[in-house]
Every structure is written in structure tokens, then in C-alpha cells.
Amino acid sequence: MTPGGAGVAKQHLDRAAGSVAGDTLEAYLQAQATEFLRALRQHRETGGTASHGNGAEETVDAARALRRSARRISGTLHTFRPLLDTDWSEGIRPELAWLSGTLAREHAYAARLDRLLEALHRLSGPSPIPAQVPSGAREEKSNLTVGAAKAGALLERQLTLARTRAHSAALQALGSSRFHAVADNVAVLASEVPLSPAATTAHLKPLAAAAEDRLTDAITQLPLVSAGHPYNSEALVHGLSADPAPHPQDAPWHQVRLLLRLHRYAREVLYGTEAPVDVRLLDSGQALDRHRDAAEAATAAASAARTPRIAPATAYALGVLHADQRHEVEAARFAFQRAWLRETVGTS
Amino acid sequence: MTPGGAGVAKQHLDRAAGSVAGDTLEAYLQAQATEFLRALRQHRETGGTASHGNGAEETVDAARALRRSARRISGTLHTFRPLLDTDWSEGIRPELAWLSGTLAREHAYAARLDRLLEALHRLSGPSPIPAQVPSGAREEKSNLTVGAAKAGALLERQLTLARTRAHSAALQALGSSRFHAVADNVAVLASEVPLSPAATTAHLKPLAAAAEDRLTDAITQLPLVSAGHPYNSEALVHGLSADPAPHPQDAPWHQVRLLLRLHRYAREVLYGTEAPVDVRLLDSGQALDRHRDAAEAATAAASAARTPRIAPATAYALGVLHADQRHEVEAARFAFQRAWLRETVGTS
Incomplete structure (x- = not known):
């Protein structure tokens, strides 16, 4: 976790002055790795579970920041792979993809449910779905609105279950030795980016x-x-x-x-x-x-x-x-x- | 049925030379009335039922021509009503609307079914709906395609029934005294349009x-x-x-x-x-x-x-x-x- 925020900013400014490829790449990857480790620390401090009251929002933010930097590190290793140590970068990329995929799932199910429930309400027209179905003459007329309500309940059940499972899977992943290996690799990246010999000339x-x-x-x-x-x-x-x-x-x-x-x-x-x-x-x-x-x-x-x-x-x-x-x-x-x-x- | 096609065409050409409103209106209404009576004759000659083999298409054409001229007569009586005898034109307009509405229904149900079946096929994608559902492993996968086929069959049953009823209703209407009164009125129109005094100056x-x-x-x-x-x-x-x-x-x-x-x-x-x-x-x-x-x-x-x-x-x-x-x-x-x-x- 060597380079602080100010140091990184300075290195970014240096780029315009024609610094070699390796320096620029190193600075970017170190900044992302530092951000990854910061988000990880925040995630651990806020409890790492979205069910807590106060910590919930911070945890969500931390998980988002983790995904964000994991994607950037992985993408950068891919685009600039000739400048990086091949074995090392090809080893860490699938692990970062696994991590960001695992972390993304919980959020995706929640967003999908929001999107579908919002659409159901929009499709039910300006009047809200009635809480109670009137009996008798209007029963048949209300049929499809009941359908919309039932569809919403079914989607809520299914996607909430999927989300809960994704949440457990994410927590499990963050406690796994596989994850600790990723975190160790990112910690290496924060202090010293494994560049290839080409990085000095390319x-x-x-x-x-x-x-x-x-x-x-x-x-x-x-x-x-x-x-x-x-x-x-x-x-x-x-x-x-x-x-x-x-x-x-x-x-x-x-x-x-x-x-x-x-x-x-x-x-x-x-x-x-x-x-x-x-x-x-x-x-x-x-x-x-x-x-x-x-x-x-x-x-x-x-x-x-x-x-x-x-x-x-x-x-x-x-x-x-x-x-x-x-x-x-x-x-x-x-x-x-x-x-x-x-x-x-x-x-x- | 006095004015033949050539006479009508000549009257139409005369309009450019500044003939009074009444003449132009009269020529148009007489032409439409003549067309109405021609279509009616054709409809009767071809049997008036779409279930015949050869006559079917001509009957459909004749019914369309009847609707077409009925709509034009009715619309013209509406737009230019100050130029026409009020009692007469207000008496015949709802009758023409009833007639063209009754005749339109059969065609509308047939077109609606075509549109819906065409859409079902489009929505089922490039591969055609399989005639047989394979058993076993693929059974669940074919579920919704079966749904499309069943939906098509249901719509076909419901709209064909509606169409058959509309066909009977149209035949019944064409044999009714109410219809004969309309036809008599249109025959009057073909020979002499009941203009109002305003038609000579307006x-x-x-x-x-x-x-x-x-x-x-x-x-x-x-x-x-x-x-x-x-x-x-x-x-x-x-x-x-x-x-x-x-x-x-x-x-x-x-x-x-x-x-x-x-x-x-x-x-x-x-x-x-x-x-x-x-x-x-x-x-x-x-x-x-x-x-x-x-x-x-x-x-x-x-x-x-x-x-x-x-x-x-x-x-x-x-x-x-x-x-x-x-x-x-x-x-x-x-x-x-x-x-x-x-x-x-x-x-x-």
C-alpha cells in the first residue's frame, strides 16, 4: 500500500511530460490496487454483511468499489499485457474476474427486481394496483391486475432468494483462501507492478x-x-x-x-x-x-x-x-x- | 342509375370551369350511388355468401365496394350538409353507417386473426413452431412454443366464431327491409340528389x-x-x-x-x-x-x-x-x- 493519493496524482501529471510506458502503467495499476485494498478494508470494517443497519450502505459502496477496481486492474492487464509479466498477469486475471463476478451478482439480482417491479407498476397504468380485490361484479375485471400483483410477488420471491444466495456466496468468497490469494496479489501490485522487459521501450x-x-x-x-x-x-x-x-x-x-x-x-x-x-x-x-x-x-x-x-x-x-x-x-x-x-x- | 361512367367523368371535368356547388356535389354523389348499386348487383349475382367456391372472391370485392361507396356517400352528406335537404340526409346517414358497419365486421375479424397469427409466427423466431412436441428432455424447453401454438388455436377458434356470426349478420342485414329502404334511398340519389336551396348559391x-x-x-x-x-x-x-x-x-x-x-x-x-x-x-x-x-x-x-x-x-x-x-x-x-x-x- 505504498503510494498515497498525492503521490499517485503527481505521477499522473508526469505522464504528459513523456514518461515511458512502464511508469504510466505502473502508476495506474498501483492507484487501482490501492483503491482495491482501501475498499476491502472498508468492507471488513462495515461488517461485510448488508443486513446490518448502519453499515449496510457503506458495505454496498465498498463492494461496488472493490468490483470497480478489480475490473480496472483486470482490463488493464488484458489491454497492456505485452508490458506485463505474462505468467503473473495471466494468473491473476481469471481470479479478478471470478471475484468481480461473484461480488456483482447480489447487486444484479436486486437491480433486476427493482427494474421488473417498476415496469409492472408502469404497465398497470396511472391507478395503483388495489390492495384488496373487490368481490362480486368487479372480480372478473380485476383479474389481470391481480395477475400483475401475483407476477410481482413471484418475481420478488424468486429474485430475493437468488439475491440472498448471491450474498452468502459473496461473503463466503471474501472469506476464502482463494480470495486471500487475490488480495495478496493485489497488495504486491500496489507496491511493485511486475512489468515485462518490453515496458521500458514499448x-x-x-x-x-x-x-x-x-x-x-x-x-x-x-x-x-x-x-x-x-x-x-x-x-x-x-x-x-x-x-x-x-x-x-x-x-x-x-x-x-x-x-x-x-x-x-x-x-x-x-x-x-x-x-x-x-x-x-x-x-x-x-x-x-x-x-x-x-x-x-x-x-x-x-x-x-x-x-x-x-x-x-x-x-x-x-x-x-x-x-x-x-x-x-x-x-x-x-x-x-x-x-x-x-x-x-x-x-x- | 342514370349517369354512366363517361357522363360522370365529363361532369367531373366541368368542375374546373366553375360550375356551381350543387352540380359538383350532385355528380359526386350520383357516381358513388351508381357504384353502390353496381356493387349490390354484383353481390347478389355472386351469391352473397363467402362459402361458395368461385363466387367467394367476387362477393368479398362486392362487399368492399358497397362499404366504400356507403362511407363516401355518408361522409359527403355530413361535410356538405348545408347544401342538401336536411331531413332526407339526416335520415339516410345513420342507415348508411349501420350498413357499412355491419358489412365491415366480417372482414375486420378475418384481418384481425391474420394479424395475430402472423405476429405469433414472427414472435416464435425464425424456426417454425414444431408440429410435434418431443417427449422427455426437451419437453420443458418446448413449453412456451406450445403456448404460442395453443394461443394461436384459441384465437383462431374465437375470431372464426365471431367472423361466422358477423357473416350471418351481414347476410341477414342485406335481406332485411331496413336494407331495402337504404337501397331505395341510394337509388333515388343515383338519379336525383335532394339538394337544399342553398346549393345554387353556396x-x-x-x-x-x-x-x-x-x-x-x-x-x-x-x-x-x-x-x-x-x-x-x-x-x-x-x-x-x-x-x-x-x-x-x-x-x-x-x-x-x-x-x-x-x-x-x-x-x-x-x-x-x-x-x-x-x-x-x-x-x-x-x-x-x-x-x-x-x-x-x-x-x-x-x-x-x-x-x-x-x-x-x-x-x-x-x-x-x-x-x-x-x-x-x-x-x-x-x-x-x-x-x-x-x-x-x-x-x-
Whole structure:
């Protein structure tokens, strides 16, 4: 945990003066490793369990900071791997991916439930879902609203269970020897980045440019023309297909989301984390986050509809919900197309 | 049935030379009445029942031509009512509306079923719905595809029944004394249009302009700003509300559809049925037709989901289908906004 905040900031400023690739990379990785260790300490101090009263929010923040730095370290090791000790960086990368994946799951289930319940309320129109179903004449009329309420309860049950399991798994992971090995490796990184001999002569920019090329190549493969045509109905094409697995048409978009993130991290290495945000990258990335979230929410609604012995009204509401989220997927692709093809504006 | 095709065409050409309002209106109404009587004769000759082999298509064509001219006569009597004998035209208008409504229903149910089955196939993805469900391991996976097939069968049963009933009702209507009174009135119209004294001095254009004003006023009331914003999610806002009745938000759009039709007919009176079509009016009208069709199809899917004792998989498929058609409603509003706000292009 050697370099403090001020020292890191100074090293970042030095980059402009043409410091060699190794120094810049080292400074970035050390800063991220320091942040990782800080977040880990915070997570331990706040109890590491979201069920505590006061510590809950700090724990969530700490877990988010841990994921954030783990992703940045992992992405940077990937993009600039010729500058780093191969064995070491190829050993730690899958471990960081495991960690950030494990930590992300709890948050993802919570966000998915929020998204689906919010959609159910939106789809039920301006009037709130009645707490009690009036008997008699209005019973049949209220059927589908009951369906929406039942669908919400079913999703809440299923996703809360999944979230609780993810929470336990995260806690277990943070106490495991596997995690301690990761933490030890990150502690090494904070004091001394294992650079390769190439780091003294090579340059960062070609490697960052290669990451950008991988992004733009992948975007070229996306169906951007149809995505830019509103209401193309493509996202729902498999809406009733037999396969409940994530739609194969989503995969290239998810891949672009990851490549965009790598590109963003490479820019952070080059220009510093304090550099002005590229609005186009920001908007494009947010559209792809929304794409991923909506796609997973749609899958969750479809999965819930496969629960045995649910009422037809519940299944109907889940069908409407699934289609709604698939349209969100389509809307997100449209938003991405708009953001990406827009000329770079603003500050960067 | 006095004026033949050639005579009518000549009268239409005379309009440009400044003939008085009454003559132009008379020529248009006589042409439409003649067309009505021709279609009626054709309908009777082809048997008047769609179940015959050869005659079926001609009967459908004849019924369409009957509806077409009935709508035009009724609309023209409405727009230009100060030029016509009030008692007579106010007596015949509801009768023409009853007739075209009765004749339209059979066609509407058939078109609705086609639209819904087409959507079910589109939503089931590129691979066709399997004719047989494989047993064992894949049984659960095929669940929702079975749902789509069952939903299709249910809609087919319900809408075919409705269509058959509408067919019988149309046949019964065409044999009724009420219908014969309408036909007699239209025969009068074909030989002598009951004009009011004002018809010799008044002008058509102010009345046609008033019809256009009613249209543009109604369009001003539409939420065109949000409709022009793709993926606004407004059409599905009541997707899960308790009320299965047509969405109240659709009504102003349906009203504009009718006013657009009246405006189009008024233009026919002024410029003749052979005048070049205004592309903007055509596109706007088609968008509103699609809006109406999708809204009614969405309602049919929601109604089918209320059938007692259906399987959850069937209800789920109907939910997806309902949401899909409500998104078609939203897409149609977007298309209307685009068509209407576009500058008048082309030939008119």
C-alpha cells in the first residue's frame, strides 16, 4: 500500500511530460490496487454483511468499489499485457474476474427486481394496483391486475432468494483462501507492478489503439442500420421461441459493452482518471448497460413464467412484462446507435 | 342509375370551369350511388355468401365496394350538409353507417386473426413452431412454443366464431327491409340528389375547408411530441390495467382517423376521384389504419387471455402478443407523426 493519493496524482501529471510506458502503467495499476485494498478494508470494517443497519450502505459502496477496481486492474492487464509479466498477469486475471463476478451478482439480482417491479407498476397504468380485490361484479375485471400483483410477488420471491444466495456466496468468497490469494496479489501490485522487459521501450498508445480497434471492429458487426430504424421489432423476434436462454442476438451487443469498457479503461491509463469524460462513450456505455439489464430482466420474467402451477393471469402478466423488457432491449440498441454515430461532442 | 361512367367523368371535368356547388356535389354523389348499386348487383349475382367456391372472391370485392361507396356517400352528406335537404340526409346517414358497419365486421375479424397469427409466427423466431412436441428432455424447453401454438388455436377458434356470426349478420342485414329502404334511398340519389336551396348559391370550398379544420384541430390535440420520440412506452401504459376495454388513450387517434377520411372524401368531391393522391394524406391514413388494427388485435389477445381454464403457457403467449400489438400501436403513432409533420411532397 505504498503510494498515497498525492503521490499517485503527481505521477499522473508526469505522464504528459513523456514518461515511458512502464511508469504510466505502473502508476495506474498501483492507484487501482490501492483503491482495491482501501475498499476491502472498508468492507471488513462495515461488517461485510448488508443486513446490518448502519453499515449496510457503506458495505454496498465498498463492494461496488472493490468490483470497480478489480475490473480496472483486470482490463488493464488484458489491454497492456505485452508490458506485463505474462505468467503473473495471466494468473491473476481469471481470479479478478471470478471475484468481480461473484461480488456483482447480489447487486444484479436486486437491480433486476427493482427494474421488473417498476415496469409492472408502469404497465398497470396511472391507478395503483388495489390492495384488496373487490368481490362480486368487479372480480372478473380485476383479474389481470391481480395477475400483475401475483407476477410481482413471484418475481420478488424468486429474485430475493437468488439475491440472498448471491450474498452468502459473496461473503463466503471474501472469506476464502482463494480470495486471500487475490488480495495478496493485489497488495504486491500496489507496491511493485511486475512489468515485462518490453515496458521500458514499448509505448502505451499502440496497445490502447488496438483495444479501440477491437471495439470499432465489433461495432461494425452490429446491425446498426436496423437498430437505427425505430420500432424494427427485432428484439422480440424470439419472444415466444422455445429456448429460455439469453437471446443469441444479444451476444454481440454484450461483447461490445465489454470492449467499450476496456477502451474506456485504456483511456484512463493514457489520460488519467481525472480527464474529462467523453460524452459519446458515456452515453454509448449507458445504452449498453441498459441493454444488458433489460435483456436479463426479460429472461427473468420468462423464467418465472415457467414456474409450475402458476395462475394464467400471472403468466399473462409475465408475458406482457417479458415483451416490455425486450422492447427496452430494442430501445437501448436504438439509443446506442444514436449515441455512437453522433459526432464526438463536448470536452474530450 | 342514370349517369354512366363517361357522363360522370365529363361532369367531373366541368368542375374546373366553375360550375356551381350543387352540380359538383350532385355528380359526386350520383357516381358513388351508381357504384353502390353496381356493387349490390354484383353481390347478389355472386351469391352473397363467402362459402361458395368461385363466387367467394367476387362477393368479398362486392362487399368492399358497397362499404366504400356507403362511407363516401355518408361522409359527403355530413361535410356538405348545408347544401342538401336536411331531413332526407339526416335520415339516410345513420342507415348508411349501420350498413357499412355491419358489412365491415366480417372482414375486420378475418384481418384481425391474420394479424395475430402472423405476429405469433414472427414472435416464435425464425424456426417454425414444431408440429410435434418431443417427449422427455426437451419437453420443458418446448413449453412456451406450445403456448404460442395453443394461443394461436384459441384465437383462431374465437375470431372464426365471431367472423361466422358477423357473416350471418351481414347476410341477414342485406335481406332485411331496413336494407331495402337504404337501397331505395341510394337509388333515388343515383338519379336525383335532394339538394337544399342553398346549393345554387353556396360554395363547396368553405365546407371542405371546415372539414380540414376539424381534422387539423383534432391533430393539434394529439400528443405528437411524445409520439415522435421513439420507444416512449406510452401505448403499453395500461397493458396490465384491470379494464379490458379499448384504451382511452386510443380514442383521439381513432377520431383523427375518421376526420382524415372525411377530409379525403371532401377532396374527392372538389378535385375528383381521379386526382393525384396526396402522399402525406395517404401515409397518415395508413398509419392510423395500422393504429386501429393493432389496437383491436391487442384487445382481442387480452380478451382471449380471460378465457377460463387456459394453460399458463397459453396465457403467457397471449401476454407477449398483447404487448407486441400495443407496441405496434406506438409504432403506428410514430409513423403518423412522421408522415403528418413531413412537408407535403409529391404530386398534390
